Amino acid sequence: MQMLPLLVRQIYFVGVQSLIIIMVSGLFIGMVLGLQGYTILVDYGSEQAVGQMVALSLVRELAPVVAALLFAGRAGSALTAEIGLMKATEQLASLEMIGVDPLRRIIAPRFWAGFISLPLLAAVFAVVGVWGGAMVGIEWLGIYEGAFWANMQNSVDFSEDVLNGSIKAMVFGFVVTWVAVFQGYDCVPTSEGISQATTRTVVYSSLAVLGLDFVLTALMFGDL
Amino acid sequence: MRTRVIEVSVGAFLLVGALALLMLALNVSGLKLADQPQTYKLYARFENIGGLTARSKVTMSGVLIGKVSSISLDPQTLMARVEMDIHENVDFLSTDSSASILTAGLLGEQYIGVTVGAEEEVLKNGDYIEDTQSALVLEELVGKFLFNSVSE
Incomplete structure (x- = not known):
């Protein structure tokens, strides 16, 4: 329980401070999806399906993946740089010297903060994106509102889509923060080493997210 | 103060x-907080299921009464065997009910439409709907049309 204040502090840094970028990009991605979906679907006279398209692509794929990529760039790199600098300035060694385990005191709260924050950020991303898509579709392009929401609610399934999307976000949160804290803790304690570790965090976690996304999608939706 | 913020x-x-x-959960997926309705299983054999898939709707007079749970090939009759979960409260399907595979709209999804017959006895869990009508396959339809116009 004594770790709770540390955890709260870290959730503030990786979660709360990522909220703005997540919401803004969610809004724009939802709006673009609505616009692109409309221009394609209107050719087939089925522009009511825009809601379904926006919601399904956001909930299943885009929200967890794009949120994780932004999270890796926004929070993962900061975690690596912070821990790396602690190592370079021998703060980690001094903690150990006074009998405090740096894994418990420094690494664990940061790891759990990322693991908790990303699923919430992905959910916020999806909601804001759906709202953006609805705004473009209904207000601007004039899709009939009732059909827009009804199609969406008919096609999006809670356990198939929303829960699977949340599971994806949890896995990505685990992987991204894991990579970030490991790269920080394992970096060469020089200024060059820290810069390389920060780059590696973004590259490795982005690749891991995209690769894992394919595997998870194949497992979750492959037999549908 | 800072900690409090x-x-x-x-x-x-x-x-x-x-x-x-x-x-x-509530707005996008339209989740109902009520329990999933209790269901019982019915089966039907179709010559051709067209684009029917698991999770397709089963309707009566356009009202949702269940969904397709699985589709397999019956090795004896060489027909498609469709397993349906029908809501428990729909317990008035007579034994001579018929099931047909219909299409929503011109290019829409396919679903099963059930029509009740005249028998007194009703279908129970595990029964088969004997009277079935397959999906309309456009190629076959065009083929028949061409064949007819040639023979005339």
């Missing part, structure tokens, strides 16, 4: 996240 904003963040999940 952090604590409050983290609490607000967790609330916003939980709220977003709730919105996804």
